[in-house]
Amino acid sequence: MNPPFFSRKSRPEIFSRRRTIFLALALVAFPLAVPARTLIEAGSGAASDASAVSAGKAVSARFRREFAAAGLRPDERLVILVSASDGEVVYLNGREVGRVNMPKGPVDAKTLALAPLDEKKRGLFERLRVPPDAVHPGEKNVIEAEVHSAQADGSRLSFDLALKTLPADQPMPAPNEQAKQVLETFRQKSYIAPGVPIPDGYFDGGRHMALDAQDHATSGREILLVDRAHDPELARDLDFARSLRSLPPLDRARKLSEYVDKVLTPPGGRQLLAPTMEELEHEYVNKPLRIGDVCDQYHAGVCRHRSLLFKVLADEAGLKVALARGNYVHLHAGGSGPHAWNELELGDGRRFLVDTTLHPKSEFPEITSPGVTSQEVAKRYVKVDGAPYYGASAQ
Numbered sequence: 001m002n003p004p005f006f007s008r009k010s011r012p013e014i015f016s017r018r019r020t021i022f023l024a025l026a027l028v029a030f031p032l033a034v035p036a037r038t039l040i041e042a043g044s045g046a047a048s049d050a051s052a053v054s055a056g057k058a059v060s061a062r063f064r065r066e067f068a069a070a071g072l073r074p075d076e077r078l079v080i081l082v083s084a085s086d087g088e089v090v091y092l093n094g095r096e097v098g099r100v101n102m103p104k105g106p107v108d109a110k111t112l113a114l115a116p117l118d119e120k121k122r123g124l125f126e127r128l129r130v131p132p133d134a135v136h137p138g139e140k141n142v143i144e145a146e147v148h149s150a151q152a153d154g155s156r157l158s159f160d161l162a163l164k165t166l167p168a169d170q171p172m173p174a175p176n177e178q179a180k181q182v183l184e185t186f187r188q189k190s191y192i193a194p195g196v197p198i199p200d201g202y203f204d205g206g207r208h209m210a211l212d213a214q215d216h217a218t219s220g221r222e223i224l225l226v227d228r229a230h231d232p233e234l235a236r237d238l239d240f241a242r243s244l245r246s247l248p249p250l251d252r253a254r255k256l257s258e259y260v261d262k263v264l265t266p267p268g269g270r271q272l273l274a275p276t277m278e279e280l281e282h283e284y285v286n287k288p289l290r291i292g293d294v295c296d297q298y299h300a301g302v303c304r305h306r307s308l309l310f311k312v313l314a315d316e317a318g319l320k321v322a323l324a325r326g327n328y329v330h331l332h333a334g335g336s337g338p339h340a341w342n343e344l345e346l347g348d349g350r351r352f353l354v355d356t357t358l359h360p361k362s363e364f365p366e367i368t369s370p371g372v373t374s375q376e377v378a379k380r381y382v383k384v385d386g387a388p389y390y391g392a393s394a395q
Contacts, residue, residue, distance in 0.1 A: 060109050060148045061157055069137045077166040078130035079297075080143075083123065083267075084159045086150040087113025090128060092143050092163075093136060098128030102148060113150040123268020125299075127279055130163070164297065172223055172288050174215040176201040179226075186323065190384050194320035194345040198312050202226045203288065206304065207325065207338065207384065222284035224291055224308055233292030237263070237309070241316040252317050253344045253354060253364065260310050261360035264294070264301030276300040306356040307340040320345040321354070326383045328358070331376070341381065343367065353377060353390075370394070 080090055080097065087101035101113050135141055147159045175183060179201030186192050186204070203226070205219030217223050228234060240259060244252045266272040280289075280298050289297075291312065294305050301309070307323055314321035321342050328339035342354040344364060352364035366372045370392040378391025388394045 059112060059152045060146060061159070062109075063145045063147070063159065063161075065143050067141050067143065067163070069135050069139070069141050073165075074137075077132070078135060078163060079166055080128040080130060080161060080163050081125040082128060082145065082159075082161040083125045084145075084147045085117040085122070085157060086115065087148045088159065089146045089148075090143070090161070091145070092130060092134045093141055095131075095134055097130055097134055098126075100126045100128075101150075107146065107148075109146075110152075111148055112152065113148045116150045120271055121268065123266060124272045124275065125160075125267075127283075166283070166297070172203070172217045172286070173201075175203065179203070180215060186325070190325040192311070192323040194322045194343065197315040198226050198308070198323075200226055200228050204304065204308060205286075218286055220285065221281045222287060222289045224294070224305065225288045226308075226312060227290050231290040231292040233296050234290065234312070235292075237292065237295075237313055238316045241313040244317050249319055249344070249346055250352070250364070252319055253314065253321075253352070254361075256310060256313050256317060256319075257354055257356045257360045260306050260313070260356045263299070264306055264309070266298075266300045273300055273302060277302055303338075303340040303357040306360075307342050310342050310354065310356050314342070314344075324381075324389070326381060326389060327386065329380045329382060331379060336382065336386075339381075353381065 080092075082088055082090060082098075082100065084100070087099070089099040089102055089107055090097050099107075101115065101117070103111065103114055143161075143163060145159065145161055147157050149157055176199070178199045182192060182196060182199060183202050183204065185196075187209070190207070192198070203217060203223050205217050205223040206221055209217050209219040209223065211217055226234075228238065237259075241256060244255055247255070266276055276298050277300065280294070280300075291305070291309055294301050294309075304325075307325075311321055311323045321344055323340070323342060325338075325340045327336040329336040339357070342356070344352045344354050346352075350366060350368045353367050354364050365374055365377050367377065367390045370390075373390040375391070378388055378394070381389045383389055
């Protein structure tokens with residue numbers, strides 16, 4: 001059996017994230033693992049067999065789940081996250097709300113998916129927007145999913161789905177004075193020192209983020225927001241960080257680095273980061289997104305998500321950690337690209353580079369002085385203007 005959808009690898013419980021309306025069955029093998037009473041003919045509301053067969057082989061299966069939407073706010077939006085092999089059609093209260101890898105037109109129990117699931121996309125959760133009038137607040141709602149194989153050969157079918165809320169469209173809040181000081185420092189110097197914690201109200205829209213006269217941010221991408229008081233998912237991460245305080249500093253940092261990598265790597269692996277990030281930027285362009293909700297909604301993050309989360313958790317774990325932004329130079333391929341990372345400072349003055357994106361599980365290279373900074377680190381990690389961060393020529 002495959003692991004539960006979006007399960008935290010570091011936690012035993014399944015997916016208890018903010019405002020999840022419906023968590024479907026975990027990924028399962030069909031038809032034996034699923035009782036027939038849980039499956040219905042799509043859209044009919046009637047019980048049916050566990051699977052449809054063709055020449056004795058299973059080609060499709062159906063799920064049905066009732067849920068209440070009493071807590072749904074009028075201004076919230078809904079999205080369905082679904083992963084299946086090989087194709088699926090999803091219905092909400094008898095109305096089709098989306099299909100993935102399925103032919104156009106009518107679909108019945110023996111319809112085959114368009115193609116076998118690409119192994120590179122295994123574990124990728126497609127996002128289906130839910131029309132605002134498809135859910136009935138205060139009433140019983142029914143969600144159904146029909147899963148189809150691309151081949152009538154008895155291949156294993158897998159399926160997982162969640163119906164989730166998206167926050168209502170809202171303007172980016174202005175930062176409080178403490179948060180403004182820290183974010184302005186990062187905007188101007190691309191560096192937050194180890195002794196400076198990230199305060200609530202801090203936000204980051206990337207190096208091209210702009211502030212208007214009222215300190216409202218605009219950016220061509222999502223604007224990450226640190227809001228401990230209203231971010232239950234981050235609260236869980238902070239609990240984990242606090243649990244490490246008895247460990248030596250280097251061990252604390254290593255466990256946090258591995259933790260951040262686990263919670264911000266998609267279930268299908270790092271190769272799915274790019275398409276997941278494209279979806280995130282599309283849905284949240286110029287909108288605030290709490291750092292915990294990045295995990296909740298997307299379970300994926302690139303360097304700026306990872307380095308900010310590591311910094312926030314390290315502050316909570318009692319570590320002195322810096323947040324740095326610059327470029328990473330590709331020595332063999334040539335060229336460089338934007339990058340963000342962290343620095344760990346120990347009580348004896350030694351400093352270590354922590355890169356939760358490229359090297360989350362490796363030993364941290366020491367960057368205390370030019371004498372202990374490796375040439376590779378000095379050449380690869382540079383400032384936004386290309387000047388070296390580390391090594392003998394750093395300023």
